[in-house]
Amino acid sequence: MQSPVNNQQAHPYRSHSCGALNQDHVGQEVRLSGWVHRKRDHGGVLFVDLRDHYGLTQIVADSDSSALSVLEGLRVESVVTIEGVVKARSESTVNPNLSTGAIEVYARGATVLSAAAELPMPVAGEQEYPEDIRLRYRFLDLRRETLHANIVKRTQVISAMRRKMEDIGFTEYSTPILTASSPEGARDFLVPSRIHAGKFYALPQAPQQYKQLLMVAGFDRYFQIAPCFRDEDPRADRLPGEFYQLDLEMSFVTQEEVWETMEPVIGGIFEKFADGRAVTPIGSFPRIAYDDAILKYGSDKPDLRNPLIISDVSHHFTTSGFGLFEKIVGTGGVVRAIPAPSTADKSRKFFDEMNEWARGEGYAGLGYVTRKGGEFGGPIAKNHGAEGMEKLYAELGLGADDGLFFAAGKAGDAAKLAGAARTRCGQLLGLIDENKFELCWIVDFPFYEEGEEPGSIDFAHNPFSMPQGGLEALTDGRDPLSIKAFQYDLVCNGYEIASGSIRNQHPDLMVKAFERVGLSQADVEERFGGLYRAFQYGAPPHGGMAAGVDRIVMLICGAQNLREISLFPMNQRAEDLLMGAPSPAMLKQLRELHIRVIEQPKA
Numbered sequence: 205m206q207s208p209v210n211n212q213q214a215h216p217y218r219s220h221s222c223g224a225l226n227q228d229h230v231g232q233e234v235r236l237s238g239w240v241h242r243k244r245d246h247g248g249v250l251f252v253d254l255r256d257h258y259g260l261t262q263i264v265a266d267s268d269s270s271a272l273s274v275l276e277g278l279r280v281e282s283v284v285t286i287e288g289v290v291k292a293r294s295e296s297t298v299n300p301n302l303s304t305g306a307i308e309v310y311a312r313g314a315t316v317l318s319a320a321a322e323l324p325m326p327v328a329g330e331q332e333y334p335e336d337i338r339l340r341y342r343f344l345d346l347r348r349e350t351l352h353a354n355i356v357k358r359t360q361v362i363s364a365m366r367r368k369m370e371d372i373g374f375t376e377y378s379t380p381i382l383t384a385s386s387p388e389g390a391r392d393f394l395v396p397s398r399i400h401a402g403k404f405y406a407l408p409q410a411p412q413q414y415k416q417l418l419m420v421a422g423f424d425r426y427f428q429i430a431p432c433f434r435d436e437d438p439r440a441d442r443l444p445g446e447f448y449q450l451d452l453e454m455s456f457v458t459q460e461e462v463w464e465t466m467e468p469v470i471g472g473i474f475e476k477f478a479d480g481r482a483v484t485p486i487g488s489f490p491r492i493a494y495d496d497a498i499l500k501y502g503s504d505k506p507d508l509r510n511p512l513i514i515s516d517v518s519h520h521f522t523t524s525g526f527g528l529f530e531k532i533v534g535t536g537g538v539v540r541a542i543p544a545p546s547t548a549d550k551s552r553k554f555f556d557e558m559n560e561w562a563r564g565e566g567y568a569g570l571g572y573v574t575r576k577g578g579e580f581g582g583p584i585a586k587n588h589g590a591e592g593m594e595k596l597y598a599e600l601g602l603g604a605d606d607g608l609f610f611a612a613g614k615a616g617d618a619a620k621l622a623g624a625a626r627t628r629c630g631q632l633l634g635l636i637d638e639n640k641f642e643l644c645w646i647v648d649f650p651f652y653e654e655g656e657e658p659g660s661i662d663f664a665h666n667p668f669s670m671p672q673g674g675l676e677a678l679t680d681g682r683d684p685l686s687i688k689a690f691q692y693d694l695v696c697n698g699y700e701i702a703s704g705s706i707r708n709q710h711p712d713l714m715v716k717a718f719e720r721v722g723l724s725q726a727d728v729e730e731r732f733g734g735l736y737r738a739f740q741y742g743a744p745p746h747g748g749m750a751a752g753v754d755r756i757v758m759l760i761c762g763a764q765n766l767r768e769i770s771l772f773p774m775n776q777r778a779e780d781l782l783m784g785a786p787s788p789a790m791l792k793q794l795r796e797l798h799i800r801v802i803e804q805p806k807a
Contacts, residue, residue, distance in 0.1 A: 217285055217317075223259020226304050229290040234309060236261060237285045237317065239347065239744040240278055242328050245371045252311075253328075254286060257352075262299075262308040263288070271311035281327055281347070323659040340781040342772055352740045354769045357477065360758045362429055363477055365450050365753070374427040374452060379414035381431070385731075386413060390489075391435035393445075401798040407433035409629040410750060412668060413735045415453040418709055420738040427452040429753065443754065448687045452704075453748035459690050459706050462747050463645055470694060470702065470751060474641045477760045482640045489694075490644040497646050502540070502611075502623020504649075507698030510630035514622045515568070517541045517610075520596050529571075532612045539599065539612045540622040548576040548605035554632075555582070558609060561628065565620050571610035575646055578604040612757055627698070627743035630680035641696055641759065649691035652684045652720065662721050665691050668735075669705035670747075671717065678716045694751065701756050704749020711739040714795070 209776050217237040225234065238256035245251075252263040252275055263286050265272040272284065278284065288311040299305030324340075325333050329346045338345045345351055366376065382405040385392045392406040408414075418426045430451040454462060464487075471486040484490075490508070497504050500513050518538045521529035529539050547554065555572040562570035573593065574581035580593050588596075602608065608631065612622040630636050651671045653664040659686050665681060669689040671677045679689050694702035708714050714736065715725045729736055757769045767773040774780050794801065 219506075221258035222254050222256040222261045223303050225261055225290055225304050225307050225309070227292060230307060232290050234290055235285060235287050236263075236772075238283070239327075240275070240280050240282050240284060240320075243275070243280060245276075247250040254284070254309075255347075259303055261304045261312050262293075264291075265314070266306050269311050269313075270309050271314035273318060274314040275311070278316065279320045279322065281323060282316060283318040283320075285315040285317060286311050304799070335775065336781060339767075339773070339775055342782045346771070351768060354757070354761045354763060355771060357761055358753075358769055360701070361473060361477060361757050361760060362448075362753060364473055366429065367473060369427045369450070369452070372428040372465065372469070374425040376428055377418060377423065378425050378428060379408070379411040379418075379430065381407060383408050383414075386410075388420070393433045393435050396797040396799055398788075398796050398798075402510055402751065409434050410449070411451050412666070414450060415748065416668065416709075416735060416746065417738055419453055419707075420709075420741070420743045422455075424455045425453075430750070438740050440717050443770060444774050444776075447755040447766075450751040450753055451748075452750070453746060455641065455744040455746045456521060457745070457747050459647075459692060459708075459747060461490075462704060462706075462749060463692070466694075466702070466749065468750075470756070471643060473756065474643070474696070474760065478641065479539050480639070482637075484641065484643040486788065491647050492644055492690075493519075493648045494646055494650065495648070498619050498623075499540075502619045502621070502626055503698075504625075505695045505698055505700045506644070506646075506692065507627065508631075508637065508644055509636045509638075509640050509697060510626060512543055512626045512630050514619075514626055515541045515600055517596060517600075519590065520599075521588070524592065526584050529584075529588075529612055537613050538618050539610055540618045541596075542598065542611065542622055542625050542629060543602055544572075544607035544609055544633065545603070545635075546605055546606040547574070547633070550574075550607070552581075555609075558625065558628065558632075562611075562621060564619070567611075567617070568613070570621065570625055571612065571697045573608045573610075575602075575604060575606055575608075584610065606791065607754075643694065643696045645657070646693040646695055647691075648688045649693070650685065651677075651687040651689040651691075651717075654685065655721070659683065660722070665689065665703070666705050667717070668707050668714075670708045675710070675713045675716060678713070678720060683756070685722055690747070692749070696756075697760055699755050700752075700758065701749035701759070702749050703746065706745070706747035709739055709745060711736055711741035714739065789801070 215235065217235065219235045222236055222238045224427035236254055238254045240262060241253040241255040242251050243250065245387065248267050250265045250272055252265070254261050254263050265275055286309060288309040289308050291310050293306055293308055323344065324335050325344055327344055327425040330348065346355065358702045382395060385406040386409055390409055392409065395405040395407065397403045397405060410430060411430050415426050428451045430449055432449055433446050436444065454465065467489055468486050471483060494504055497506055499516060500515055516538060517540070518533045521539050522532050524530045533539060555574060559570045559572065571584050572582055575586045580590060585593050609625050611618045611625060626631055650664045651669065652661045671693045672688040672690060692704055693700050708717060715728050718728050749772055754766050754769065758766055762770055763769050772780070772782060779785070
């Protein structure tokens with residue numbers, strides 16, 4: 205990390221940062237300010253590690269120094285100014301892991317700028333600590349080395365994104381934060397209007413409609429590091445409340461042009477911050493159809509570092525001695541197979557534990573076949589027969605020491621179980637290369653999906669996407685669930701990191717698309733009036749995407765949770781423990797907003 209070097213001794217706090225000094229400064233009088241990171245008392249000689257944003261410098265104070273008495277009584281994390289002389293460390297005490305490891309500063313004087321109270325959590329070291337304490341004292345947590353470095357890396361990633369977008373002709377525009385509700389698939393955060401009693405603004409789930417309006421307005425290439433707000437339940441790869449995305453839109457483009465434009469941007473970001481890890485070469489991101497992804501990987505966000513491929517083997521069990529699978533296939537279900545390569549040395553316990561894991565996930569179980577030296581084992585193999593198993597293994601290209609897991613049931617359930625089993629099996633067998641970023645495009649998403657009510661349908665993804673086949677696809681009587689969209693996701697290591705589409709810019713097609721999910725033209729005009737009106741006055745073909753800044757940074761930093769790359773996140777209950785939000789509003793505020801709080805009945 206670059207650190208400023210001032211060298212102006214008149215400065216009251218520092219002539220150098222704590223990461224700037226080296227052997228070239230030996231003999232110089234310096235002034236440093238920072239936090240007392242660690243203290244080590246060696247009987248009359250006190251060693252202090254002084255830390256600031258830029259690094260760490262070892263300070264030495266002995267009985268000849270007036271600094272000794274000042275530093276001895278201080279707790280760690282107190283803020284001090286040290287005046288002293290730079291000295292070279294002896295060869296045996298050089299610390300090669302520090303930029304300042306070849307020197308130390310002999311303290312001649314010390315001034316306490318702010319004494320620290322007893323700490324509620326340690327700063328030095330990376331030990332685990334309860335999350336509620338870490339979030340309540342986030343300002344201390346942010347001093348810890350890994351989290352501090354992650355936040356710095358986040359700013360560097362965002363800065364690199366901006367430069368790359370500007371270099372290819374995009375211009376950053378800021379869209380409104382107070383807006384109208386939009387169907388982005390999650391609950392809105394509503395903001396009551398003081399001026400318009402009984403009406404509400406919504407915080408944007410995404411700048412979707414605004415960026416499309418920018419294309420209609422003729423701005424051609426828009427981008428924004430956009431804050432988005434969704435009232436969703438939290439999970440490891442999604443923070444409650446807010447997140448940030450690299451939002452972009454382009455006019456007069458096909459989806460192939462969007463991919464070709466953004467691969468160098470996103471791929472280039474991973475390459476820049478890979479730190480030696482391999483990245484899928486730009487220009488060769490695989491393009492996988494949604495249906496193929498669900499079949500082969502059991503997920504529309506596959507981790508391609510995992511070499512295991514799921515296969516549909518239903519046709520092997522239409523007639524079988526294994527009655528359960530025969531019954532499932534005969535009643536419209538499917539059987540999916542997940543290979544477990546080179547598991548001859550695994551005990552029966554390995555396979556049984558995978559079965560118990562599946563039951564713990566809410567499934568009926570995970571069938572399996574063992575094989576060692578060509579000999580099949582397990583009830584499925586016994587009942588299906590050796591000849592049938594040989595045919596199955598030959599078709600899948602499996603060897604004499606490879607096991608096999610089975611997920612059976614309705615197609616959707618079997619796909620989910622097979623996908624989860626593929627991931628778990630790959631992890632347990634050590635098949636996933638942690639030093640790679642494997643990126644791919646998932647394309648040809650379904651336009652509609654089954655709705656919550658029997659017989660109803662809903663949009664599968666972005667309702668503003670263009671259906672493949674255009675208006676004809678919506679009016680020629682075909683099954684709406686068979687319609688595909690010009691919709692695509694970018695996936696890395698099992699995480700969706702971007703989503704986008706070519707947009708529907710025709711007002712009549714827009715109305716027809718919403719009619720299929722039960723909304724009338726009047727509904728469309730009321731809910732999306734701005735966009736609908738804009739399409740009446742000449743809208744160019746346009747498309748774009750939004751890349752999740754938080755998830756990209758999480759992957760680059762190797763973090764397991766978005767809270768490890770975010771400055772002031774909420775907890776799993778969507779509470780800001782540091783600032784005390786959410787909190788009750790004052791009665792005066794509620795009156796101004798024309799709101800009355802209805803108390804919930806006590807349990």
